[in-house]
Amino acid sequence: MSSDDHDHDHAHEPLTHRGEPAAGARVRALVDLLVEKGIVAREDVRERIDWLVSRSPADGARLVARAWVDNEFKERLLADARAAALELDLDPGPSPVVVALENTDTVHHMVVCTLCSCYPKALLGPPPDWYKDLPYRSRAVSEPRAVLAEFGVHLDDDVELRVVDSTADIRYLVVPCRPSGTEALQEDELAALVTRDSMIGVAFPTAPSPAAA
């Protein structure tokens, strides 16, 4: 569209996608083609986007906090995270299998998708940009301890690091260790400590504030 398309006399810039990355323009062109061919409806695309941006790591955090306070729930979560999410009335998303990986004093998990950007979006919301970028996707498998150090995570020498590359239909979520000093906290207070990054496995949960503990 050029500014010549309309002749009223107030001055404004034409509607543009200024600053849009090339990938964004490509996606818009693809959507236009798919709509034109009748393969998808524009409304379906909008609904999916609305669903995606409505998701948040608060849901995953509720799962983790419940697991921290209820051992039997934790066992169910580790056996079938999809069923455990439904038990808490959370939307586990379209993936048929969601697996929760438990961190312990001696085992630390971190999740990557080296082939694209598979991610438990229903429980964690949209993935961060770095999760989708090549440096994380390649280095998370080849030098994960260096990557963790850049996130500020230094594992003790007796902690086994397990990197899980979600290459297919399964979605993975890390259940981080409950921080010390949180014995007196309620479940919702615990959930507030569970960050998105801690459920990807590149961070520890937030430490409780001294007043709260």
Place this chain on the structure above:
Amino acid sequence: MRFEPGQAVRVAARRHEGHHRTPAYLKGKQGTVTRVHSSFLNPESHSYGKDGLPKQPLYLVGFAQRDIWPEYPGLDADRVYADVFEHWLEAAE
């Protein structure tokens, strides 16, 4: 299901033109079956608008980091796990 947890497997080293979900860095590498998932549509045909049948069993396979990257600087115990479809796996010693 051809394989069970604890079994040694090797990822096929073959090339595959087109979309597939077996990462190059694992091709030809030996690992151990950790979990047996159920079966899923084969992405090699499903992603091209075909039916993806027959479904392929999917396994979580663990690999010693040192077996993949000889210069790996972490612990001997460190592992990388990936989901691999059955038609990409063969039995290993």
